[in-house]
Amino acid sequence: MLTNKPNAGKKSMTFQGKNVLRFAVLVFCVSFFLVGTACRYDMQDQPRYKAYKESEFFSDGKAMRDFPEGTVARGQLNENKALHTGKKENADPNAQVETTTDELGNTIVSSFPNAIEKMPINVTKETLDRGEQRYKIFCMVCHGPVGKGDGMVVRRGYPQPTTYHDDRLRNAPVGHFFDVITNGWGKMNGYASQIPVEDRWAIVAYIRALQVSQNPEIKSGEADSTDKAAEDNKNETEQTGEAETQEPAADNGGAN
Numbered sequence: 001m002l003t004n005k006p007n008a009g010k011k012s013m014t015f016q017g018k019n020v021l022r023f024a025v026l027v028f029c030v031s032f033f034l035v036g037t038a039c040r041y042d043m044q045d046q047p048r049y050k051a052y053k054e055s056e057f058f059s060d061g062k063a064m065r066d067f068p069e070g071t072v073a074r075g076q077l078n079e080n081k082a083l084h085t086g087k088k089e090n091a092d093p094n095a096q097v098e099t100t101t102d103e104l105g106n107t108i109v110s111s112f113p114n115a116i117e118k119m120p121i122n123v124t125k126e127t128l129d130r131g132e133q134r135y136k137i138f139c140m141v142c143h144g145p146v147g148k149g150d151g152m153v154v155r156r157g158y159p160q161p162t163t164y165h166d167d168r169l170r171n172a173p174v175g176h177f178f179d180v181i182t183n184g185w186g187k188m189n190g191y192a193s194q195i196p197v198e199d200r201w202a203i204v205a206y207i208r209a210l211q212v213s214q215n216p217e218i219k220s221g222e223a224d225s226t227d228k229a230a231e232d233n234k235n236e237t238e239q240t241g242e243a244e245t246q247e248p249a250a251d252n253g254g255a256n
């Protein structure tokens with residue numbers, strides 16, 4: 001029998017003691033867990049206003065604060081008027097424009113007094129490649145592969161745009177094309193929300209290239225300045241390349 005063994009009682013005492021300890025640990029853990037979760041207070045529960053809610057705290061009754069006058073979001077100063085609007089610095093909103101009427105009865109504007117004549121960005125081979133790619137994404141469906149206004153959407157019934165290859169648009173300043181892409185023109189809607197500023201200019205450069213390609217007799221000053229800009233750009237990158245290669249050499253000298 002178990003009770004006959006000399007240390008049986010002692011053994012059962014130890015056993016009970018262990019149980020008590022286990023129970024205590026369990027109670028501690030459970031209560032710690034409960035207390036912990038009960039005190040959880042997330043940031044989303046703190047007092048706060050939702051957008052456009054009213055508030056009695058501010059005199060204008062709005063919880064949302066207006067930006068201080070003249071605030072400009074980082075990167076959106078758009079100081080360069082030519083780059084961001086394609087318009088001259090002292091553009092006259094009431095300037096008289098010449099209009100003609102085409103065979104479809106559209107009113108065609110043929111003078112662009114406020115549009116800038118020179119590209120506000122350096123035009124390089126990369127610019128033209130980018131412009132070609134963007135043109136094929138955004139414009140080709142209507143204007144066709146070379147800008148004759150015979151895109152697939154037009155062949156399926158969309159109003160036909162004017163060709164880029166008449167004297168009016170050949171002589172139109174670059175600012176006009178930028179304005180058309182940015183704000184739309186007649187039946188065409190604007191692409192400002194889909195095409196960033198630099199890409200719009202890249203498309204303009206590509207349209208100029210298309211115009212030259214369809215009319216080899218054009219001897220446009222635009223093409224010359226394009227080449228020069230490309231060259232300037234190349235020189236710049238060459239210089240910075242040199243500066244970079246010199247640095248590691250100096251570092252090595254220090255290590256040895």
Ligand code: HEC
Pocket residue numbers: 106108109135138139140141142143153158159160161162177180181185186187188189191203
């Ligand atoms: C959904 C078809 C469509 C797309 C896409 C489209 N256009 Fe047009 N575009 C037109 C139509 C139609 C007109 C003629 C609008 C009018 O005169 O009422 C036009 C006119 C123009 C003109 C001539 C403006 C003038 O002075 O007569 C230019 C330049 C032009 N688009 C450039 C672009 C460029 C660049 C893109 C791409 C970013 C583009 N278009 C995308 C339909 C389109």
